[in-house]
Amino acid sequence: MSWKQILKQNFTQINELADYLQLTEEQRLRLLQRPKFVLNLPRRLADKIVKGTLDDPILRQFVPLVDERVETAGFIQDPVCDGTFRKDKKILHKYSKRALLVATSACAMHCRFCFRQNFPYETSPEVEGAIQYFREHTDLDEVIFSGGDPLSLPDATLDRYLGAFNEMSHLKRIRFHTRFPVGIPERIDAGFLSVLNKCRKQVYFILHCNHPKELDADVVSALRQIAQLGVVLLNQSVLLKGVNDDEKVQLALSEALVNAGIIPYYLHALDPVHGTAHFHVPDSRALELVQHVQQNSSGYAVPRFVREEPGKPSKTYLM
Numbered sequence: 195m196s197w198k199q200i201l202k203q204n205f206t207q208i209n210e211l212a213d214y215l216q217l218t219e220e221q222r223l224r225l226l227q228r229p230k231f232v233l234n235l236p237r238r239l240a241d242k243i244v245k246g247t248l249d250d251p252i253l254r255q256f257v258p259l260v261d262e263r264v265e266t267a268g269f270i271q272d273p274v275c276d277g278t279f280r281k282d283k284k285i286l287h288k289y290s291k292r293a294l295l296v297a298t299s300a301c302a303m304h305c306r307f308c309f310r311q312n313f314p315y316e317t318s319p320e321v322e323g324a325i326q327y328f329r330e331h332t333d334l335d336e337v338i339f340s341g342g343d344p345l346s347l348p349d350a351t352l353d354r355y356l357g358a359f360n361e362m363s364h365l366k367r368i369r370f371h372t373r374f375p376v377g378i379p380e381r382i383d384a385g386f387l388s389v390l391n392k393c394r395k396q397v398y399f400i401l402h403c404n405h406p407k408e409l410d411a412d413v414v415s416a417l418r419q420i421a422q423l424g425v426v427l428l429n430q431s432v433l434l435k436g437v438n439d440d441e442k443v444q445l446a447l448s449e450a451l452v453n454a455g456i457i458p459y460y461l462h463a464l465d466p467v468h469g470t471a472h473f474h475v476p477d478s479r480a481l482e483l484v485q486h487v488q489q490n491s492s493g494y495a496v497p498r499f500v501r502e503e504p505g506k507p508s509k510t511y512l513m
Contacts, residue, residue: 221247224248226258231258234301249436251407254434273466292336339370343371349385349389360394367395368396375401390425399425399427431458433462441483460500461497477499
Protein backbone atom coordinates (compact mmCIF):
# COMPACT_ATOMS: atom_id res chain seq x y z
CA MET A 195 0.00 0.00 0.00
CA SER A 196 1.35 3.45 -0.91
CA TRP A 197 1.87 6.18 1.65
CA LYS A 198 -0.99 8.17 0.15
CA GLN A 199 -3.38 5.26 0.62
CA ILE A 200 -2.18 4.80 4.21
CA LEU A 201 -2.68 8.51 4.89
CA LYS A 202 -6.32 8.23 3.82
CA GLN A 203 -6.88 5.69 6.60
CA ASN A 204 -6.04 8.19 9.36
CA PHE A 205 -8.52 8.56 12.20
CA THR A 206 -10.39 11.84 11.68
CA GLN A 207 -13.63 11.10 13.58
CA ILE A 208 -13.42 11.29 17.36
CA ASN A 209 -16.19 8.76 18.08
CA GLU A 210 -14.65 6.18 15.76
CA LEU A 211 -11.32 6.62 17.55
CA ALA A 212 -13.01 6.40 20.96
CA ASP A 213 -14.53 3.07 19.95
CA TYR A 214 -11.15 1.83 18.72
CA LEU A 215 -9.48 2.87 22.00
CA GLN A 216 -12.23 1.23 24.07
CA LEU A 217 -12.92 4.36 26.08
CA THR A 218 -15.60 4.37 28.76
CA GLU A 219 -18.57 6.73 28.70
CA GLU A 220 -16.95 8.75 31.47
CA GLN A 221 -13.69 9.03 29.52
CA ARG A 222 -15.56 10.07 26.36
CA LEU A 223 -16.95 13.08 28.23
CA ARG A 224 -13.39 14.48 28.28
CA LEU A 225 -13.06 14.29 24.49
CA LEU A 226 -13.51 17.51 22.56
CA GLN A 227 -16.15 16.73 19.97
CA ARG A 228 -15.77 19.67 17.59
CA PRO A 229 -12.24 21.03 17.92
CA LYS A 230 -11.23 23.95 15.73
CA PHE A 231 -8.02 22.05 14.98
CA VAL A 232 -9.40 18.77 13.71
CA LEU A 233 -8.37 15.26 14.74
CA ASN A 234 -5.87 13.65 12.36
CA LEU A 235 -4.07 10.54 13.64
CA PRO A 236 -2.27 7.80 11.65
CA ARG A 237 -3.37 4.29 12.54
CA ARG A 238 0.24 3.27 13.24
CA LEU A 239 0.27 5.69 16.16
CA ALA A 240 -3.25 4.80 17.27
CA ASP A 241 -2.14 1.15 17.44
CA LYS A 242 0.49 2.14 20.02
CA ILE A 243 -2.00 3.77 22.39
CA VAL A 244 -2.90 1.74 25.48
CA LYS A 245 -6.61 0.94 25.33
CA GLY A 246 -9.06 2.22 27.93
CA THR A 247 -7.09 5.21 29.24
CA LEU A 248 -6.65 8.90 28.51
CA ASP A 249 -3.19 9.00 30.08
CA ASP A 250 -1.24 7.38 27.26
CA PRO A 251 1.57 9.71 26.03
CA ILE A 252 0.64 9.27 22.38
CA LEU A 253 -3.06 9.85 23.00
CA ARG A 254 -2.32 13.06 24.88
CA GLN A 255 -0.34 14.42 21.93
CA PHE A 256 -2.97 13.83 19.26
CA VAL A 257 -6.46 13.42 20.73
CA PRO A 258 -8.42 16.64 21.44
CA LEU A 259 -9.55 16.93 25.05
CA VAL A 260 -11.83 19.45 26.75
CA ASP A 261 -8.69 20.90 28.39
CA GLU A 262 -8.23 22.85 25.14
CA ARG A 263 -11.21 25.03 26.04
CA VAL A 264 -9.53 26.43 29.13
CA GLU A 265 -8.69 30.12 28.77
CA THR A 266 -5.23 30.89 30.17
CA ALA A 267 -3.50 34.26 30.29
CA GLY A 268 -0.53 34.46 27.95
CA PHE A 269 -1.67 31.63 25.69
CA ILE A 270 -2.50 33.25 22.36
CA GLN A 271 -3.18 32.50 18.69
CA ASP A 272 0.31 33.22 17.31
CA PRO A 273 2.86 33.12 20.13
CA VAL A 274 5.89 32.99 17.81
CA CYS A 275 4.61 35.93 15.68
CA ASP A 276 4.96 34.11 12.37
CA GLY A 277 2.87 36.78 10.68
CA THR A 278 5.45 39.45 11.47
CA PHE A 279 8.14 37.58 9.55
CA ARG A 280 6.14 36.59 6.48
CA LYS A 281 8.00 37.92 3.44
CA ASP A 282 6.16 36.04 0.71
CA LYS A 283 3.06 33.83 0.64
CA LYS A 284 5.18 30.81 1.56
CA ILE A 285 8.29 32.39 3.11
CA LEU A 286 9.09 33.19 6.74
CA HIS A 287 12.40 35.01 7.15
CA LYS A 288 13.25 35.30 10.85
CA TYR A 289 16.95 34.62 11.12
CA SER A 290 20.16 35.65 9.41
CA LYS A 291 21.27 33.58 6.39
CA ARG A 292 18.33 31.17 6.45
CA ALA A 293 14.66 31.33 5.60
CA LEU A 294 11.77 28.98 6.13
CA LEU A 295 9.66 27.69 3.28
CA VAL A 296 6.10 27.00 4.49
CA ALA A 297 5.75 24.47 1.72
CA THR A 298 2.28 23.14 2.55
CA SER A 299 -0.52 23.27 5.12
CA ALA A 300 -0.92 19.49 5.12
CA CYS A 301 0.42 17.17 7.83
CA ALA A 302 0.46 13.43 8.39
CA MET A 303 -0.92 14.12 11.89
CA HIS A 304 -2.26 17.00 13.98
CA CYS A 305 -0.37 17.62 17.22
CA ARG A 306 -2.59 19.26 19.83
CA PHE A 307 0.25 21.62 20.83
CA CYS A 308 1.04 22.75 17.27
CA PHE A 309 2.26 26.37 17.29
CA ARG A 310 1.10 26.85 13.70
CA GLN A 311 -2.45 25.52 14.05
CA ASN A 312 -3.86 29.03 13.45
CA PHE A 313 -1.51 29.98 10.62
CA PRO A 314 -3.22 31.43 7.48
CA TYR A 315 -1.58 29.08 4.98
CA GLU A 316 -1.22 29.80 1.30
CA THR A 317 -2.73 26.66 -0.22
CA SER A 318 -1.85 27.25 -3.87
CA PRO A 319 0.38 24.53 -5.38
CA GLU A 320 2.39 27.25 -7.18
CA VAL A 321 6.08 27.10 -6.27
CA GLU A 322 7.77 29.70 -8.44
CA GLY A 323 7.21 32.63 -6.08
CA ALA A 324 9.01 30.91 -3.23
CA ILE A 325 11.80 29.75 -5.52
CA GLN A 326 12.25 33.29 -6.79
CA TYR A 327 12.60 34.61 -3.23
CA PHE A 328 15.57 32.34 -2.62
CA ARG A 329 16.98 33.17 -6.03
CA GLU A 330 16.94 36.90 -5.29
CA HIS A 331 18.20 36.73 -1.69
CA THR A 332 21.79 35.74 -2.22
CA ASP A 333 22.57 36.41 1.46
CA LEU A 334 20.75 33.17 2.31
CA ASP A 335 22.72 29.95 2.52
CA GLU A 336 20.08 27.62 3.97
CA VAL A 337 16.53 26.61 3.07
CA ILE A 338 14.28 25.19 5.80
CA PHE A 339 11.43 23.07 4.42
CA SER A 340 8.52 23.25 6.87
CA GLY A 341 4.76 23.50 6.84
CA GLY A 342 2.55 21.70 7.73
CA ASP A 343 4.86 18.88 6.82
CA PRO A 344 6.94 19.12 3.63
CA LEU A 345 6.77 15.36 3.14
CA SER A 346 3.04 15.81 2.48
CA LEU A 347 4.07 17.21 -0.91
CA PRO A 348 4.27 14.95 -3.97
CA ASP A 349 7.74 13.86 -5.02
CA ALA A 350 7.39 15.87 -8.22
CA THR A 351 6.90 19.11 -6.26
CA LEU A 352 9.84 18.39 -3.95
CA ASP A 353 11.93 17.59 -7.01
CA ARG A 354 10.98 20.94 -8.56
CA TYR A 355 12.08 22.80 -5.44
CA LEU A 356 15.32 20.89 -4.96
CA GLY A 357 16.21 21.09 -8.63
CA ALA A 358 15.88 24.87 -8.52
CA PHE A 359 17.87 25.13 -5.28
CA ASN A 360 20.63 22.98 -6.78
CA GLU A 361 21.24 25.76 -9.30
CA MET A 362 21.66 28.50 -6.66
CA SER A 363 25.33 28.63 -5.73
CA HIS A 364 24.72 30.74 -2.62
CA LEU A 365 22.57 28.00 -1.05
CA LYS A 366 24.68 25.42 0.80
CA ARG A 367 22.21 23.49 2.94
CA ILE A 368 18.67 22.13 2.71
CA ARG A 369 16.84 21.31 5.94
CA PHE A 370 13.64 19.28 6.27
CA HIS A 371 11.45 19.58 9.37
CA THR A 372 9.11 16.60 9.47
CA ARG A 373 7.08 14.28 11.66
CA PHE A 374 5.81 12.17 8.78
CA PRO A 375 8.12 9.15 9.27
CA VAL A 376 6.93 8.69 12.86
CA GLY A 377 3.35 8.15 11.69
CA ILE A 378 3.80 6.87 8.15
CA PRO A 379 7.37 5.63 7.54
CA GLU A 380 6.18 4.30 4.19
CA ARG A 381 6.59 7.89 2.95
CA ILE A 382 10.33 7.19 2.74
CA ASP A 383 9.93 5.22 -0.48
CA ALA A 384 12.05 4.76 -3.57
CA GLY A 385 10.64 7.88 -5.20
CA PHE A 386 11.43 10.16 -2.28
CA LEU A 387 14.90 8.67 -1.85
CA SER A 388 15.56 9.27 -5.54
CA VAL A 389 14.58 12.93 -5.17
CA LEU A 390 16.87 13.33 -2.15
CA ASN A 391 19.74 11.56 -3.90
CA LYS A 392 19.73 14.15 -6.68
CA CYS A 393 20.23 17.03 -4.24
CA ARG A 394 23.75 18.46 -4.51
CA LYS A 395 23.49 20.44 -1.27
CA GLN A 396 24.12 19.13 2.23
CA VAL A 397 20.76 17.90 3.54
CA TYR A 398 19.70 17.94 7.19
CA PHE A 399 16.65 15.96 8.24
CA ILE A 400 15.07 17.18 11.50
CA LEU A 401 12.67 14.61 12.89
CA HIS A 402 10.03 15.55 15.48
CA CYS A 403 9.69 12.76 18.04
CA ASN A 404 8.55 13.36 21.64
CA HIS A 405 8.36 9.90 23.19
CA PRO A 406 10.27 6.63 22.71
CA LYS A 407 6.99 4.82 21.91
CA GLU A 408 6.92 6.72 18.62
CA LEU A 409 10.05 4.97 17.40
CA ASP A 410 9.85 1.41 16.13
CA ALA A 411 11.85 -0.82 13.77
CA ASP A 412 9.99 0.42 10.66
CA VAL A 413 10.54 4.07 11.54
CA VAL A 414 14.23 3.53 12.25
CA SER A 415 14.69 1.48 9.06
CA ALA A 416 13.14 4.24 6.96
CA LEU A 417 15.33 6.92 8.53
CA ARG A 418 18.48 4.84 8.04
CA GLN A 419 17.76 4.75 4.32
CA ILE A 420 17.91 8.53 4.37
CA ALA A 421 21.16 8.52 6.36
CA GLN A 422 22.75 6.25 3.75
CA LEU A 423 22.48 9.16 1.29
CA GLY A 424 24.73 11.32 3.47
CA VAL A 425 21.83 13.14 5.09
CA VAL A 426 22.39 14.26 8.70
CA LEU A 427 19.62 13.09 11.07
CA LEU A 428 18.62 15.12 14.12
CA ASN A 429 15.57 15.23 16.37
CA GLN A 430 13.70 18.03 18.03
CA SER A 431 11.03 17.48 20.65
CA VAL A 432 8.66 19.57 22.72
CA LEU A 433 8.48 19.23 26.49
CA LEU A 434 4.89 18.27 27.33
CA LYS A 435 3.23 17.60 30.66
CA GLY A 436 1.93 14.06 30.84
CA VAL A 437 3.94 13.03 27.80
CA ASN A 438 7.67 13.35 28.39
CA ASP A 439 8.13 15.35 31.62
CA ASP A 440 9.80 12.38 33.29
CA GLU A 441 13.46 11.47 33.79
CA LYS A 442 13.12 7.89 32.57
CA VAL A 443 11.18 8.93 29.47
CA GLN A 444 13.65 11.67 28.50
CA LEU A 445 16.62 9.34 28.94
CA ALA A 446 14.90 6.53 27.03
CA LEU A 447 14.04 8.92 24.19
CA SER A 448 17.59 10.24 23.90
CA GLU A 449 19.10 6.76 23.96
CA ALA A 450 16.60 5.37 21.46
CA LEU A 451 17.46 8.24 19.12
CA VAL A 452 21.25 7.94 19.35
CA ASN A 453 21.03 4.16 19.02
CA ALA A 454 19.26 4.79 15.71
CA GLY A 455 21.90 7.28 14.58
CA ILE A 456 19.75 10.36 15.28
CA ILE A 457 21.21 13.20 17.34
CA PRO A 458 18.89 14.85 19.91
CA TYR A 459 19.02 18.50 18.81
CA TYR A 460 16.47 20.64 20.64
CA LEU A 461 14.09 20.13 23.54
CA HIS A 462 11.64 22.99 23.03
CA ALA A 463 9.78 24.80 25.74
CA LEU A 464 6.09 24.78 24.86
CA ASP A 465 5.02 27.63 22.60
CA PRO A 466 2.07 29.18 24.47
CA VAL A 467 -0.63 28.58 21.87
CA HIS A 468 -4.23 29.16 22.88
CA GLY A 469 -5.66 25.92 24.31
CA THR A 470 -2.36 24.26 25.22
CA ALA A 471 -1.79 25.37 28.82
CA HIS A 472 -2.41 21.83 30.10
CA PHE A 473 0.88 20.83 28.44
CA HIS A 474 2.98 23.46 30.24
CA VAL A 475 6.07 22.33 32.18
CA PRO A 476 8.05 24.87 34.26
CA ASP A 477 11.58 25.67 33.08
CA SER A 478 13.00 24.51 36.40
CA ARG A 479 11.57 21.06 35.83
CA ALA A 480 12.90 21.01 32.28
CA LEU A 481 16.41 21.72 33.49
CA GLU A 482 16.18 18.83 35.96
CA LEU A 483 15.23 16.51 33.12
CA VAL A 484 18.06 17.66 30.86
CA GLN A 485 20.53 17.34 33.73
CA HIS A 486 19.38 13.76 34.30
CA VAL A 487 20.10 12.89 30.67
CA GLN A 488 23.47 14.64 30.89
CA GLN A 489 24.45 12.68 33.99
CA ASN A 490 23.35 9.32 32.60
CA SER A 491 24.30 9.33 28.93
CA SER A 492 26.86 10.56 26.44
CA GLY A 493 27.19 14.26 25.67
CA TYR A 494 25.82 13.88 22.15
CA ALA A 495 22.62 12.40 23.63
CA VAL A 496 21.77 15.60 25.52
CA PRO A 497 19.33 17.95 23.73
CA ARG A 498 19.60 21.71 24.16
CA PHE A 499 16.65 23.17 26.03
CA VAL A 500 15.43 26.21 24.07
CA ARG A 501 12.57 28.64 23.65
CA GLU A 502 11.55 30.64 20.63
CA GLU A 503 11.20 34.33 21.48
CA PRO A 504 9.86 36.54 18.68
CA GLY A 505 12.35 39.09 17.42
CA LYS A 506 15.42 37.36 18.84
CA PRO A 507 18.18 36.52 16.32
CA SER A 508 18.09 32.82 17.25
CA LYS A 509 16.48 30.34 19.61
CA THR A 510 17.10 31.25 23.26
CA TYR A 511 19.15 28.65 25.14
CA LEU A 512 17.75 27.97 28.60
CA MET A 513 20.46 25.63 29.82
